[in-house]
Amino acid sequence: MSAAYALSLHPDKFAVTIFEQSADTGGMATSIPIDGAAYGAEYINDGVQGASPVFYNTYAMFDKLGFSASPVGMQVSFGRDKDTEFWSNVFPSRVIDKFGPDIKKFGRVLKFIKTFEPLFAVISVQAMLKMFRFSKASPIALIRQLEDFGETIVYPLVALFFGTGNQTPFISSAILERVFMDPNMRLYSPDSFLASIPDMRAFPRLSELYGSWSKEVTSRGNVDIRTSRQVTRILRGRPVEGSSSKATVSVQVFSQSTAGLGTDQKPKEPFGPEERDEFDELIMACDADSALKILGKQASWMERKVLGNVKYLWDISVTHNDVEYMEKYYRLRYSPDLKSSRTDDDAKKGYELAEKEFSPLYFIRSYPSDKKKIEMSFDLTNYQAQFKGEHPRGPLARTSPAETGEDGSPPQPPSSSPPLEKHVFQTIFLDRDGSEELWSRDDVDTDKVIYEKWWKQQSHRWQHYAGTVPWMMMINGKHHTRYAGAWSVLNMHEIAVVSGFAAAYQLGADYPFSEDENCKRLFRLYLGLSHGSRMRAEDRKGFFA
Structure with missing residues (x-):
């Protein structure tokens, strides 16, 4: 076009x-x-x-x-278990505390990758994480403690930004530097990995x-x-x-x-x-x-x-209204027991913000049996502006007389978001041929499914x-x-x-x-x-x- x-x-x-x-x-x-x-x-x-x-x-x-x-703040919720999985860019969590040294090292590695970009263009993210000896989980499943920086932090976030899904471990590590260090995007934070609530745009x-x-x-x-x-x-x-x-x-x-x-x-x-x-x-x-x-x-x-x-890979997106499914696998609501041990001013501001306005757009979780593979979900009610009363053409669109108020002013967005039970969610089950046996698609209440669609995605x-x-x-x-x-x-x-x-x-x-x-x-x-x-x-x- x-x-x-x-x-x-x-x-x-x-x-x-x-x-x-x-x-x-x-x-x-x-x-x-x-x-x-x-x-x-x-x-x-x-x-x-x-x-x-x-x-x-x-x-x-x-x-x-x-x-x-339409401008929207990109709040993200990763995982569910508060001790081993959950983290967010809205406030610091226990998992972010655990990986603090790795997060700071990641910033130094990004600068190294920038210096030797042609070499890292053909080095996968998985290989790069091993090369720089980031925290790695125990290979013994029975005593495994989730200490893998790549599986808990890097893979889910990269999959979110690039739509790389379960192929994330194999993408070029040079892409990470290009995006995370882009001065216009400013995504990386040495304290929380993902900068606090980056600005995004909803189409x-x-x-x-x-x-x-x-x-x-x-x-x-x-x-x-x-x-x-x-x-x-x-x-x-x-x-x-x-x-x-x-x-x-x-x-x-x-x-x-x-x-x-x-x-x-x-x-x-x-x-x-x-x-x-x-x-x-x-x-x-x-x-x-x-x-x-x-x-x-x-x-x-x-x-x-x-x-x-x-x-190419085949994914299926399930658009639904099943809040029970979402609560089973993700954190939709803020709870004080999710907080980090940090008590500095920045952390307190994050806790206060989360208590008032925790409304993630993106959710990602790793499958317990293979943590390199993930599932992604969106809260479309929080993400897309029409749920807030925005014009279909966007905030700068001219409104017709039929769309204006009695005084000629544009229609006003609703004062508050609808309850979670009325939210529209979309869950994406990735890589049919390589991961379907891990999917929890059958757990979505079929009576609450709005629409399903298959997508052909580039790896x-x-x-x-x-x-x-x-x-x-x-x-x-x-x-x-x-x-x-x-x-x-x-x-x-x-x-x-x-x-x-x-x-x-x-x-x-x-x-x-x-x-x-x-x-x-x-x-x-x-x-x-x-x-x-x-x-x-x-x-x-x-x-x-």
Whole structure:
């Protein structure tokens, strides 16, 4: 969608067709309706919740479309047992006391990783923790005391931020330094590991946003969006099938209908007559393995190596209202017996805040039999702003007369959060093929399940940063083909948006936010990393900048 937006700004140069298998655009950025009377809101964003304030390209696009994200304090609750598992960034706990020396060492190690970043790009988090001799649990299960810094602190938090799930031990340790030491995010704290309640942004209603995005890119007449249409195969540099002419066509796209299926259903095979379209250039903004399947024998040796190195896992998200399940496995409420032994002023402030406003958005727990594997949950009522009365387009959206009060003022958010029994939760059970036997999915009351959806998720193994990321520039632009998607670097909405801009830019479109240095910083880095290219002379100051 970002590639289409950039190309749409040049109606005299580009004629663009988007093939989208689902009935709507947006990919994983979807919304579903819920019972407003029962839960206090008419919808939830079920796939993408929000992001860091530094997703500048994402928010710039939101602004272009008349949407904005809502600020929210990121409170997190890890584990349940107060002596061995539970910790939070709201107030210090006993577990944080136990790992105090490891937490301080972690800060020093991050600086070391920064110095030798190329080396640590191919060293996994698990290997890095062993290398620097962080606290490790006893291997004897019968006398095991939970003293593993990685399993208790590092893996759950990294899985939370990067969506790496049960592959967290195997991701590149260089990513940790990039994020934890980023001056804009300021996540690391030497006292509590995670900085106290970082600022986050909750996204507006994504179905409306991507609907508006679709209207915007088609408004200039040079973009055609074909939803419910699946590409089945592609021919590059081949004669037209069935034609006697030997003249080759740059790109032939064959597609079939998927109409009639729900947005959460994936057909085994598309149906209906196959249609053929001809193009000069191709952007494959889909999963890496989907790209290989579509290309088939047309994929080059390099494409097979680079794209084939991306690993995907299947997760299921269960959206529910089962507070009993949540209380069984997580800490939803503050209790004084969870406190650390610390009595300094900062700790007291944390206890006071928790007593008044403990309302976590994120919950993570490790499975008792394999603590490297986790389960994640969200309290969507605490996270998403519509439950507080926010406009679906976000806090900066203009309200219509029907949405204003008698005095013409915008509607006011409710004065207090609904009781926990009315909250909407989402629990994500990760890695079906590697962890399903550990899942507690059967413990969720089926009468309280609102919605279930399967998701295909990228794995961020260290091999990804050795065998895919640095080699993208070797396949981008070859055979009239460019690739876009968060999988090309890191599974984040911001990377997805920037990747689309970069593909369009390489085709000759303008970068739409070239005057915004915050936006341009990541775009420049991505362009160099995935396309091996600088910005054009008119878009930069000096040789590199």
